[in-house]
Amino acid sequence: MSASFINDRDFHDFLTAMLRAVPVYGPVAKRSGFVFERLTSADELRLDYDVTVLPPKKLFFPPAQDLVRFRGPEFQSCVEPLEKILLGVHFYDVKAIDQTDLLFSERNFDVNYMAHRQCTTIVASNVQTVSKRAFFASVGPEIEPRGHDASLTKITGGYVLEMRTPKGEALLEHGRFEPASAQQLDAAKKVNADILKRCPEALEHSSAEIAAKVRAAFGNEDLWSELAADCFSCGSCNTVCPTCYCFDVQDAWNVDQVSGQRTRYWDACLTEDFAKITIAGGASENFREERGERFRHRFMRKASYLNEKLGGPACVGCGRCSAACTADIADPVHVINKIMAL
Ligand code: SF4
Numbered sequence: 001m002s003a004s005f006i007n008d009r010d011f012h013d014f015l016t017a018m019l020r021a022v023p024v025y026g027p028v029a030k031r032s033g034f035v036f037e038r039l040t041s042a043d044e045l046r047l048d049y050d051v052t053v054l055p056p057k058k059l060f061f062p063p064a065q066d067l068v069r070f071r072g073p074e075f076q077s078c079v080e081p082l083e084k085i086l087l088g089v090h091f092y093d094v095k096a097i098d099q100t101d102l103l104f105s106e107r108n109f110d111v112n113y114m115a116h117r118q119c120t121t122i123v124a125s126n127v128q129t130v131s132k133r134a135f136f137a138s139v140g141p142e143i144e145p146r147g148h149d150a151s152l153t154k155i156t157g158g159y160v161l162e163m164r165t166p167k168g169e170a171l172l173e174h175g176r177f178e179p180a181s182a183q184q185l186d187a188a189k190k191v192n193a194d195i196l197k198r199c200p201e202a203l204e205h206s207s208a209e210i211a212a213k214v215r216a217a218f219g220n221e222d223l224w225s226e227l228a229a230d231c232f233s234c235g236s237c238n239t240v241c242p243t244c245y246c247f248d249v250q251d252a253w254n255v256d257q258v259s260g261q262r263t264r265y266w267d268a269c270l271t272e273d274f275a276k277i278t279i280a281g282g283a284s285e286n287f288r289e290e291r292g293e294r295f296r297h298r299f300m301r302k303a304s305y306l307n308e309k310l311g312g313p314a315c316v317g318c319g320r321c322s323a324a325c326t327a328d329i330a331d332p333v334h335v336i337n338k339i340m341a342l
C-alpha cells in the first residue's frame with residue numbers, strides 16, 4: 001500500500017480533473033441532511049458530512065432496480081453498469097458494503113449487484129463530523145473495512161490518500177500528489193483514531209457476548225412485545241440501513257399482455273406483510289404476524305444470526321435507524337444494552 005499527500009490548494013483541481021474524466025458520486029447537502037449523488041462540480045462535495053440519509057449501497061442495489069425486459073419467452077438484461085468513482089464513504093459504510101459484497105456473491109452470484117459494484121472505484125474518507133446517534137466505534141471494532149480502493153484523510157494543510165488497489169493508484173493521475181511523509185501518515189492515523197472517541201453512543205459488550213445474549217432472549221415474548229409496543233411497522237429502520245439487503249421481485253406487464261419488465265424493490269422485515277405467504281385455496285399465512293416477532297427478527301439478524309457468516313454483527317453503528325424511527329425505539333444501542341442488562 002502506498003500513500004500520497006495533496007495540499008488543500010490542489011485538492012479542488014484534483015476533484016475537477018476527476019469529474020471531467022469519469023462520473024463521480026459523493027456526499028452533497030440536500031435540505032437538512034446529506035445524500036450520495038452524482039457531483040456536477042467539485043464545490044458540491046461535502047466531506048464534512050455526518051451521515052447520509054440513505055447508505056451508498058443504493059448505487060449497487062437501488063431501491064427499485066429493473067432486472068430484465070421480456071417479450072413472450074424472449075428476455076433481455078437491464079443491467080447497464082457505469083464506470084464511476086464513489087468518493088467520501090465513511091469506514092462504517094465500507095464495512096457495510098463488504099457485507100453486501102459477500103451476501104450477494106457467496107451462493108448465487110448476483111450479477112445485478114456485482115456488475116455495478118465491480119465497475120466502481122470506492123474512495124473512503126475520514127469521519128469529520130459524528131452524527132448524533134452514531135456508535136460505530138463500539139460495534140464490531142475487530143472488523144476492518146476492506147472493500148475500498150483508497151482512503152482519504154483530511155489533515156492540516158491537505159489530504160493523505162492511501163491506496164489499496166490498482167484502481168486506487170490510478171486516482172493519482174488526476175492530481176498533483178507527492179509521497180506522504182511519515183509525519184503526515186502519523187497525523188492521518190491520529191485523526192482516524194481520535195474520531196472513534198467522539199461517538200455519542202456505545203455498546204457495552206463484545207460482539208460475541210451480545211450475539212449469545214440476544215439469541216438467548218429469543219423466547220422472551222414479553223420483552224419483544226414491550227420493545228415493539230410503539231412500532232408503526234413502517235420499515236424505515238430497514239430502509240435506511242446499509243446492511244439490510246432483502247428485496248421483493250415484481251413483474252409489470254404492458255397492455256399487450258405479452259411484454260413487460262421484472263423489477264426488484266427493497267423490502268423491509270418490519271412491515272406487516274413481509275412474512276406473509278399464500279397457501280392453498282387462496283388463503284394466506286403470516287409467520288411473523290405480531291410486531292414483537294418482527295422487531296425480534298430484526299435484532300436477531302443484526303446481532304446474532306449473521307455473525308458466523310460475516311465474522312461479526314450485521315450492524316456497523318451508523319445510527320441511521322435510530323434517527324429514522326419516529327417512535328424512537330429502533331436504536332440498537334438502547335435495545336442491546338437493555339437485553340445485556342437482563
Ligand atoms: S442496524 Fe441501524 S445502526 Fe446498525 S447498520 Fe443498520 S441502520 Fe446502521
Ligand code: SF4
Nearest residue numbers: 231232234235237325
Ligand atoms: S422500529 Fe421504528 S422505524 Fe422500525 S418499523 Fe418500527 S416504528 Fe418504523
